[in-house]
Amino acid sequence: MHSAKGQESWGYESSDDSKGGWILHLTGRMDAANAASMLRNLGPLLQSKAPNSLTVDLAEVTYVDDFGVLVLIQLRHMITAQSGSFSLIHVTDGVREILSLLHFDDLTEKIPLAGKQVPNIFIRLGDATLGHINDFRYLTSFTGSVFLALLYVCRHPRSLRSEDTVLAMQKTGVDALPIVGLISFLLGLIIAFMSSVQLRQFGADIYVASLVGLAMTRELGPIMTAIIVAGRSGSAFAAEIGTMRISEEIDALFTMGFDPTRFLAIPKIVASIVVVPLLTLFSDFFAILGGLVVGVLMLDLTANAYMAQTFLTLTPFDVFLGVMKSGVFAFLISWIGCFRGFRVRGGAAGVGEATTSAVVSSIFLISLTDSVFSVILRYWG
Amino acid sequence: MDRQPIIQVRDLIARYEEETILEGVSFDVFEGEIFIILGGSGCGKSTLLKHLIGLIRPYSGRILIDGEDISAADSRGYQKLLRRIGILYQSGALFGSMTVAENVALPIMEYTDLSSDLVSALVRMKLNLVQLEGYEDYLPSEISGGMKKRAGLARAMALNPKILFFDEPSAGLDPVTSAGLDRLILHLNKSLGTTMVIVTHELQSILTVGQRVIMLDKGTKGIIAEGNPSHLRETSRNPLVWRFFNRRPEESAIPA
Numbered sequence: 001m002h003s004a005k006g007q008e009s010w011g012y013e014s015s016d017d018s019k020g021g022w023i024l025h026l027t028g029r030m031d032a033a034n035a036a037s038m039l040r041n042l043g044p045l046l047q048s049k050a051p052n053s054l055t056v057d058l059a060e061v062t063y064v065d066d067f068g069v070l071v072l073i074q075l076r077h078m079i080t081a082q083s084g085s086f087s088l089i090h091v092t093d094g095v096r097e098i099l100s101l102l103h104f105d106d107l108t109e110k111i112p113l114a115g116k117q118v119p120n121i122f123i124r125l126g127d128a129t130l131g132h133i134n135d136f137r138y139l140t141s142f143t144g145s146v147f148l149a150l151l152y153v154c155r156h157p158r159s160l161r162s163e164d165t166v167l168a169m170q171k172t173g174v175d176a177l178p179i180v181g182l183i184s185f186l187l188g189l190i191i192a193f194m195s196s197v198q199l200r201q202f203g204a205d206i207y208v209a210s211l212v213g214l215a216m217t218r219e220l221g222p223i224m225t226a227i228i229v230a231g232r233s234g235s236a237f238a239a240e241i242g243t244m245r246i247s248e249e250i251d252a253l254f255t256m257g258f259d260p261t262r263f264l265a266i267p268k269i270v271a272s273i274v275v276v277p278l279l280t281l282f283s284d285f286f287a288i289l290g291g292l293v294v295g296v297l298m299l300d301l302t303a304n305a306y307m308a309q310t311f312l313t314l315t316p317f318d319v320f321l322g323v324m325k326s327g328v329f330a331f332l333i334s335w336i337g338c339f340r341g342f343r344v345r346g347g348a349a350g351v352g353e354a355t356t357s358a359v360v361s362s363i364f365l366i367s368l369t370d371s372v373f374s375v376i377l378r379y380w381g
Numbered sequence: 382m383d384r385q386p387i388i389q390v391r392d393l394i395a396r397y398e399e400e401t402i403l404e405g406v407s408f409d410v411f412e413g414e415i416f417i418i419l420g421g422s423g424c425g426k427s428t429l430l431k432h433l434i435g436l437i438r439p440y441s442g443r444i445l446i447d448g449e450d451i452s453a454a455d456s457r458g459y460q461k462l463l464r465r466i467g468i469l470y471q472s473g474a475l476f477g478s479m480t481v482a483e484n485v486a487l488p489i490m491e492y493t494d495l496s497s498d499l500v501s502a503l504v505r506m507k508l509n510l511v512q513l514e515g516y517e518d519y520l521p522s523e524i525s526g527g528m529k530k531r532a533g534l535a536r537a538m539a540l541n542p543k544i545l546f547f548d549e550p551s552a553g554l555d556p557v558t559s560a561g562l563d564r565l566i567l568h569l570n571k572s573l574g575t576t577m578v579i580v581t582h583e584l585q586s587i588l589t590v591g592q593r594v595i596m597l598d599k600g601t602k603g604i605i606a607e608g609n610p611s612h613l614r615e616t617s618r619n620p621l622v623w624r625f626f627n628r629r630p631e632e633s634a635i636p637a
Binding site: 031032033035036037039040063065066067069070073074094097098101102103246345346347348349350 | 477492495499503506507510520521522540568571572573
């Protein structure tokens with residue numbers, strides 16, 4: 001019997017010995033490319049033949065690596081399972097070397113599989129609980145250190161890393177202006193358009209201006225801006241600090257005597273608190289502009305009338321409320337972004353997770369805080 | 382045994398932008414030998430290695446790996462070539478989201494038809510070989526630098542490539558682990574006949590495993606010495622080579 005496929009291939013011839021044993025003369029390469037086909041061909045053959053011993057002749061084999069050894073181990077396993085005996089003949093020095101390197105003679109048992117064990121539900125529950133407790137403890141201490149650092153910066157304003165802060169202001173604020181402007185403009189346009197359809201039935205076109213102005217300055221302006229900032233900058237904070245964490249830069253900062261919170265987090269937090277309210281004002285402005293466009297082009301209002309109605313509706317308190325809320329959102333976004341960054345463990349995947357959870361947590365906190373504001377204002381204002 | 386050159390480099394010029402790193406480098410690596418590229422910091426060792434594995438295309442010159450021109454290969458040819466080489470990166474470059482065993486199993490799963498049982502048996506054998514038995518389910522972030530390097534080696538030789546490239550294999554390892562790695566390299570070279578190309582400046586390793594070395598120099602941007610390392614240490618008259626092999630500082634350095 002013979003099989004040959006291609007040039008860098010393998011083959012075999014077999015013969016029976018006098019005592020009911022089977023001798024397998026292998027030829028060619030026993031390597032990664034051939035191991036699978038060797039096992040596919042020889043396995044069933046050996047099983048159907050069921051000899052009382054198997055002798056593998058390696059005289060014609062040109063190359064054996066650990067894939068080849070695996071084939072030999074499998075063959076030996078199969079013959080011993082049929083209570084036959086296994087032997088190798090014509091083993092060259094090179095092959096003997098690789099066999100001893102891989103402890104071929106000691107591996108009489110089938111190699112135990114490295115199965116991944118899934119821990120039971122209690123272990124996982126406990127693990128998750130401990131994880132959350134740890135997270136919470138770290139969050140508490142991080143929050144504490146942020147407030148301490150902020151306090152320190154208030155008392156020693158020159159300790160603020162001004163260059164980093166200005167850079168963070170540019171990245172978080174100035175660079176976000178085009179997208180915030182565009183989205184707010186479109187949002188104003190949409191609100192005006194949608195409401196005009198309803199209000200027109202009552203001849204209340206002019207109240208489109210009130211609706212757009214009020215909705216944007218009090219609620220949507222701050223929220224839209226905050227969500228954009230969370231997506232643009234909160235994620236960036238987490239990724240930057242997280243990458244610094246896994247490349248030991250944060251350890252380096254710490255051992256050089258810097259407080260990582262004050263060095264990395266405070267410039268970002270201060271910058272966000274300064275620029276996000278400004279972005280919100282721009283957002284309000286562009287949204288009202290969007291409403292104005294609809295008012296003038298579709299509702300036949302004059303620009304003057306539209307603006308007069310807007311100013312009539314909006315009180316300074318509405319604008320102030322929106323700006324104040326956005327300041328709070330800014331703190332939350334930068335705080336959670338930095339926190340997720342500092343918490344990164346592991347490698348690249350950890351940075352990815354931190355970035356995702358920074359954005360998700362930010363959006364959650366923004367909605368939650370906004371609801372709290374609404375409830376307070378409902379009973380207070 | 383008549384030795385065939387498996388890597389041929391001819392008149393290689395390497396440049397980053399305007400800066401020339403290597404100027405007209407030519408050498409051969411023969412099948413089955415342990416070949417070491419050495420030199421001081423900034424001499425272009427790593428640049429040369431990146432050229433050899435095709436990560437950077439040469440500015441000019443030819444690099445033949447196993448008879449194929451890596452600088453002229455199209456992407457399919459390059460892919461085929463990559464199957465024949467394995468690379469151990471300086472810090473292991475294990476994928477952080479996979480366990481050690483999954484890292485090693487990845488190329489085996491992808492490029493062979495073995496069943497997953499057999500693959501995991503092979504992975505165990507390979508991890509045994511680099512003395513990482515019992516660490517199958519650890520993530521790279523949970524093991525030490527030396528272990529990462531050994532796991533990286535297990536992954537590099539997952540498919541038993543014809544040529545293994547090592548980027549500073551002993552950097553950051555303790556002497557015992559480093560000596561163990563040297564012995565492993567010798568064993569693999571002897572039993573599998575794998576050609577090894579090692580970039581290093583670890584003197585002890587060079588003398589232990591190196592069969593032939595080339596030494597690069599920053600000043601001449603090329604090879605200043607070639608030959609057997611022990612022989613070079615004894616006989617070289619080039620002051621740069623002599624200083625390297627005898628661990629002497631440059632004259633301008635701090636006086637003794």
